[in-house]
Amino acid sequence: MLEELNNFSKNIKGKIRFNYCLKNHTWLNIGGKAKIFFVPETLTELRDFLSYIKKKEYDFSIIGAGSNLLISENIGDRIFIKLGKNFNKLSLTKDNFIIAGCSILDKKVSDFACDNQLSGLEFMSCIPGSVGGGIRMNSGCFGSEFKDVLLSVQVMDLDGRVYTIKSKDIKFEYRKTNLPKNLIFLSASFKTKKKRRIEIEDYVNKLKEKKEISQPLKVKTGGSTFKNPKDQTEKKVWELIKESVDNQISFGDAKISNKHSNFFINSKNASFENMNNLINYVKKKVKDKTGISLELELEIIN
Template identity: 30%
Template sequence: MSFPDITGELSARMPELRGRMIANQPLADLTWFRVGGPAQVLFTPADEGDLAYFLRHLPADIPVMVVGLGSNLIVREGGVPGVVIRLGRGFNEIKVEEGHRLRVGTAVPDVKLARAAADAGIEGLAFYRGIPGGIGGALRMNAGAHGGETKDALVEARGVDRAGNIRVFANADFGFTYRHSGAPADVIFTSALYQGRPGETAAILEEMDRITQAREASQPIREKTGGSTFKNPPGHKAWQLIDAAGCRGLTLGGAQMSPMHCNFLINTGGATAADIEGLGEEVRRRVKAHSGVELEWEIKRIGIPA
């Protein structure tokens, strides 16, 4: 499927734009599942100012979607109408600041934040070693693992809203809860400031190694997967509910609930986005029928069906 090419019209409205726009750009290679259709327009801004300029001049009736590293994302085969924004090199800087703080761009992978903190002798951010994805997604979903969550270390974040205004959000403005942020949905985060504690690099690296070993022993990290598929319901663990409902190893087309960790959907090769999402919905149905608990997706699903 392809969409009408609107890049010429947008370029005419934005003569000072420095970022790159591509019409009907396939998104499958940008996701860990390696499935999905194209973006009507894929825009990669040069920096925060360029992003603000773009949003300020973008017609209000054109929808905007942001994708990060694609680790926690299903793109449907019909593609994504409007503009998909992906932050790149202009948003991957890491700066160590006084008081055991780190300021990072939101295109920085979580694992790189953890490593930079370790190298600087900053404790309290090693948990990011266990989270697939980037800082932008971590802010949006209060990402956490191994006893730590984004809300525990974040001081503030900068972002650009749909009108092109640059805004700053303190930790309290996010309204963080389990795997959720209450920040305005139209804000595209561009950088974040984290607070850590003084620590020893060697000890922090040892902790990161333990996290790595634990992930490799329990999760199918070498597969085409999207990480944890469903949130843990209050008082339950999603994987236990899935297992009890007989869904470990369940397949649909080329999609499978991992036999290794049954809260992980995997593309065994040749799966479609419809296979992956459809299998997830079947698991939700079986879990609800077996335990009465309704699982909530943790993976984000965007676009239109084929």
């Protein structure tokens, strides 16, 4: 297998890494070594690689910016794919639609919109993920979500077919879409509205301030650990955690942020087990105290 891929890797623009540590590809800085880590730079090499893993029936995961992932140290033979730099292009159509490659960071899309005096994507400046991750998660904040601005997404399936899915044909829910897990998002188009640059900048600054006040910055975290259990209570998940769990609890270096009790932090060298234990502990405490079953927002790969 490795020999076959070694030969493949000699003829591509992208990179294939073997026994590659994933830690630095996640915000939580946790994760083991992937037997194979593939960074495609062209559609052809992505298609060729997919046909190879389909033939061998390997499991695979796509990583974006890794800001919503908790990856185990024992990931077995799972293959990881991360879109390369050729998938991070931005362009503007004459109708003011923004086309973004799915590996680009949300913040860059928001900046590009602002530079072109286009409004609607300001909330993306506050989400530290990539466009691909944002679509998968229907990410959002301050009253806006990807579903409000996404027009369509171009995807590749496991058979290497590339096609476009219109936003109206996707079922979006709170931090969830119904797009099949084995689709790779390649690029996306977003709608915008013309607005003065100064107004857009003001709004972005306001959102950033709000975010800075309420959430920890410059720490190793996966953002919101659990979803707000909207159907079961009016309370936010951080309130439920605050009233059910001693904030000082820790498992190794896995801790609860002092600033936001739904943000869990790797204060130094937390392992997957540490973080997973903290997650399970908090879940149980909230269930015991309030009767509410929390659902993870963070995605676990193990």
